[in-house]
Amino acid sequence: MKQLSYIFLCLLFGSLNPIEADAQVQEEFIWTKIKPTEVNGRLADKDIDGFNRLPLALKSEVREPVWRLSQHSAGLYLLFTTDAEKIRVEYKVKGNKSMPHMPATGVSGVDLYALDGPSEWRWIRGDFRFQDTISYNYSGISKRSSERVYYLYLPLYTKVEWLKIGVPKNNNLEIKRENKTKQKPLVVYGTSIAQGACASRPGMAWTNILSRNLARPIVNLGFSGNGLLEEPILDYFTKYDAEAIILDCMPNFTRDDMGPEQARKRLREAITLIRSKHKKTPMLLVQHGGYSDGALQQDRNQLYTSLNKVVTDVYHEMIENGVQHIYMLTKEEIGLGVDAFVDGTHPNDHGMIQYARAYEKFLKEQQLIE
Amino acid sequence: MKQLSYIFLCLLFGSLNPIEADAQVQEEFIWTKIKPTEVNGRLADKDIDGFNRLPLALKSEVREPVWRLSQHSAGLYLLFTTDAEKIRVEYKVKGNKSMPHMPATGVSGVDLYALDGPSEWRWIRGDFRFQDTISYNYSGISKRSSERVYYLYLPLYTKVEWLKIGVPKNNNLEIKRENKTKQKPLVVYGTSIAQGACASRPGMAWTNILSRNLARPIVNLGFSGNGLLEEPILDYFTKYDAEAIILDCMPNFTRDDMGPEQARKRLREAITLIRSKHKKTPMLLVQHGGYSDGALQQDRNQLYTSLNKVVTDVYHEMIENGVQHIYMLTKEEIGLGVDAFVDGTHPNDHGMIQYARAYEKFLKEQQLIE
Missing domain, CATH: 2.60.120.260 (Galactose-binding domain-like)
Incomplete structure (x- = not known):
C-alpha cells in the first residue's frame, strides 16, 4: 500500500499534532x-507459534487456507x-x-x-x-x-x-494474563464476519464488542471464507471448556463447492460431534445474517434464504431428537439493515454493533451466560 | 496502493463469483x-471544471487547500x-x-x-x-x-x-438531472466529517444518508481540515437559494492557527454575512460533535468543550440581537458514543448514521424543512 505520510495527514485533517510528536521523540x-x-x-497455551490462533499440532490437520488464516491475530x-x-x-x-x-x-x-x-x-x-x-x-x-x-x-x-x-x-x-480458570470463554466458530471483516479497527469486530459488553472472554475462530464446520476445528475447540459454543458458519456455505446440502450434512455432524464431548454446553446455531442487496439482487436473496431454511430444519430436527441446550439466532434477530454493510457481504462498524447487540440480547434473554 | 487481485479476494472471502464475471466479459x-x-x-452549473464542487471563478478566491479539496467529488x-x-x-x-x-x-x-x-x-x-x-x-x-x-x-x-x-x-x-427549481437544497458548510471521512463508502457520508432519509438534495461543502467559515465560500453559497444553511465547521477550529477566539469572530461574521443575503433562511449552528477519547485524554476534551462554549455564546448573542430563524444543534443531540469513531476524530459508519439521525430529528422537530 502506498502510504500517506504523517505530514500529509496533518495537512489533510489538521487534527494531528506534529509538534507534540516531535517532543515525544x-x-x-x-x-x-x-x-x-x-x-x-485463545484456547491452547502451548505449542503455539507467535501470535497465531491455532496450535502447531493442527497445521497438518487443517486445510492450507485455514492454517494461513489462523495466523491472523483476530480476537x-x-x-x-x-x-x-x-x-x-x-x-x-x-x-x-x-x-x-x-x-x-x-x-x-x-x-x-x-x-x-x-x-x-x-x-x-x-x-x-x-x-x-x-x-x-x-x-x-x-x-x-x-x-x-x-x-x-x-x-x-x-x-x-x-x-x-x-x-x-x-x-x-x-x-x-487473563485468569483462565476464573471464567470460561464463549467460543465462536465462524467466517470472515466473525474474523472481523470489515471493521474499521480491531475493537469493532463484533466478537470484541460483545466481549467488552459482556465483560467475558471470547475465542475467535473465524476463518475468512473458510468457516466450514470442519472436523479438525471442531475436534480442537471441543477439547476445552466453554460457556457456550456459537456456530456462525452459514455465510461460507454460499461457496460454489458447498451449498445447502453440504451445510445440512455438516451442521448435523458438527452438533453430534460437539454433543459427544460437551453434554450440556449451550450450543447456538446462527442463521446467515443476510445481504444488504437481497431486495433487488434476488439470486443473493436465494443464497441466504435456502441456507437459513437448513439451519431452521436442523434446529427443529435436533430438538425432536431430544438434543438439549440447543438454540437458534435468526436473521431477523440479527436485524441487519440496508446500510449495515460495506460491500453487501461484510458488515461495516454499524453492522458489527448490530451483530454484537443481537448476540448480547439473545444470550441474556435465554440466560445462556451466567 | 498495492492492490489485492480479484482472484485473491475470491479466495479470501469465497463470496465473489469469478465465473459469472467471466461470462459478463x-x-x-x-x-x-x-x-x-x-x-x-452542486450549486453552480456553469464555469465548473469536471467533477469539481466549486466553479473556476473561485480558484483565485479560496486558499489552495480549499481549491484542492473542492476537486474531491464528495456529495x-x-x-x-x-x-x-x-x-x-x-x-x-x-x-x-x-x-x-x-x-x-x-x-x-x-x-x-x-x-x-x-x-x-x-x-x-x-x-x-x-x-x-x-x-x-x-x-x-x-x-x-x-x-x-x-x-x-x-x-x-x-x-x-x-x-x-x-x-x-x-x-x-x-x-x-435533478430538477433544481423543484426543491431548494440544504447547504452544508463543514469539515472532513461533512466531506465524508471516514465513511466506508460514499453513500455512508452523513450528508448522503440525510439526503436519502429526507428525500431532498444536500450540497456538500465539506473541506477536510479547511472548513474555516471563510468569506469566499460564504459569498459563494449565499448567492443561491437554500432550504436551510448548516454551519458545521467547529472541528477545524482545533487547528493550532485557529482556536476559540477565531471561531467566535468568524462565526459572528459568517452569521452576519449570511443574514445580509438570506433574510429568513433557517441557519443551523452545529457544535463540535466531540471525540471518543475525551473521557481519558482531557486535552482533547478541552478542545471541543471550549469551542462548544463559543457556539453557545454566539447563538444566544444572536438571539438577543434579534436574529431570527437561527438554531443550534448540540454535541449532546448529536450523541456520538465511544464506538462512533475510527480514529477518535472521524466517525465510522456507525457515527455517520448517528450524525444523520441527529440532523433529521432536529430538522423535523424544529420544522426547518417542509
Whole structure:
C-alpha cells in the first residue's frame, strides 16, 4: 500500500499534532517486547507459534487456507497495566496492510481500550503510522489514583511478527494474563464476519464488542471464507471448556463447492460431534445474517434464504431428537439493515454493533451466560 | 496502493463469483461517458471544471487547500434510469485511492442506490476492482415493470477524471438531472466529517444518508481540515437559494492557527454575512460533535468543550440581537458514543448514521424543512 505520510495527514485533517510528536521523540521510552505466550483470547497455551490462533499440532490437520488464516491475530489481545500518560506500540506484520474495503486501521492496526470500572470502557486515541514498522503513539492519558488496566486488540486480518510496548522510563508497565480458570470463554466458530471483516479497527469486530459488553472472554475462530464446520476445528475447540459454543458458519456455505446440502450434512455432524464431548454446553446455531442487496439482487436473496431454511430444519430436527441446550439466532434477530454493510457481504462498524447487540440480547434473554 | 487481485479476494472471502464475471466479459455493453454538466449535488452549473464542487471563478478566491479539496467529488451524484439487470461503472481518479483509516471503497469508490418507492432505498452490490481504471460491476438486478431510478454517489476523497456507465446493448440508459427549481437544497458548510471521512463508502457520508432519509438534495461543502467559515465560500453559497444553511465547521477550529477566539469572530461574521443575503433562511449552528477519547485524554476534551462554549455564546448573542430563524444543534443531540469513531476524530459508519439521525430529528422537530 502506498502510504500517506504523517505530514500529509496533518495537512489533510489538521487534527494531528506534529509538534507534540516531535517532543515525544526526545523522551526516553522503555520498551517491553511481548512474548507470544502473553497473548489472551485463545484456547491452547502451548505449542503455539507467535501470535497465531491455532496450535502447531493442527497445521497438518487443517486445510492450507485455514492454517494461513489462523495466523491472523483476530480476537487476540494483550492485557497490561501502566501509570503512564504516554504509551507506544510498535510492531511488524506480514501480509497486506489493508484491503480495498477495509482500512489499514482494521486489517493491520491495533486498538487500545481501558477499563475504568466494571463496564466503563474507554477508547484511547493513538496517532498511527503504517510504515514497514507500524507504530501507534498514545498520549495525554489522564492520571488515576490506581494503575489502569488496558486491553490492546491485535490486528484482524494480518499476521503479527513481533510487537513491543513502550512507556516513559519513569513509568511502570506490567503485562498481565487473563485468569483462565476464573471464567470460561464463549467460543465462536465462524467466517470472515466473525474474523472481523470489515471493521474499521480491531475493537469493532463484533466478537470484541460483545466481549467488552459482556465483560467475558471470547475465542475467535473465524476463518475468512473458510468457516466450514470442519472436523479438525471442531475436534480442537471441543477439547476445552466453554460457556457456550456459537456456530456462525452459514455465510461460507454460499461457496460454489458447498451449498445447502453440504451445510445440512455438516451442521448435523458438527452438533453430534460437539454433543459427544460437551453434554450440556449451550450450543447456538446462527442463521446467515443476510445481504444488504437481497431486495433487488434476488439470486443473493436465494443464497441466504435456502441456507437459513437448513439451519431452521436442523434446529427443529435436533430438538425432536431430544438434543438439549440447543438454540437458534435468526436473521431477523440479527436485524441487519440496508446500510449495515460495506460491500453487501461484510458488515461495516454499524453492522458489527448490530451483530454484537443481537448476540448480547439473545444470550441474556435465554440466560445462556451466567 | 498495492492492490489485492480479484482472484485473491475470491479466495479470501469465497463470496465473489469469478465465473459469472467471466461470462459478463462476453456480453456487449454500450458505454455512456458522463458529461460533467450531468452531475447533481452542486450549486453552480456553469464555469465548473469536471467533477469539481466549486466553479473556476473561485480558484483565485479560496486558499489552495480549499481549491484542492473542492476537486474531491464528495456529495456529488449521478442520476439515471435503466431497465438493465447489469450495470457497469468505470472511471479514473487522481490522488490516493485509500487512506490508512478509510478504505478505497470510501475514498475513491462509487456507491449505487435505487429508489423503488417514496422512501424505499435499495443498495446495490457491485464487484469492485481498484486498478488504474476503477470498475464496479453490478449484476443480477431484478426487473421491474417500470425503469428504475438510480443514484450513483461519487468518491468522497478523490478527484474523478472521467466516468462512464455501461449497460448491455439491449437495455436503455438515460442520464437524468435533478430538477433544481423543484426543491431548494440544504447547504452544508463543514469539515472532513461533512466531506465524508471516514465513511466506508460514499453513500455512508452523513450528508448522503440525510439526503436519502429526507428525500431532498444536500450540497456538500465539506473541506477536510479547511472548513474555516471563510468569506469566499460564504459569498459563494449565499448567492443561491437554500432550504436551510448548516454551519458545521467547529472541528477545524482545533487547528493550532485557529482556536476559540477565531471561531467566535468568524462565526459572528459568517452569521452576519449570511443574514445580509438570506433574510429568513433557517441557519443551523452545529457544535463540535466531540471525540471518543475525551473521557481519558482531557486535552482533547478541552478542545471541543471550549469551542462548544463559543457556539453557545454566539447563538444566544444572536438571539438577543434579534436574529431570527437561527438554531443550534448540540454535541449532546448529536450523541456520538465511544464506538462512533475510527480514529477518535472521524466517525465510522456507525457515527455517520448517528450524525444523520441527529440532523433529521432536529430538522423535523424544529420544522426547518417542509
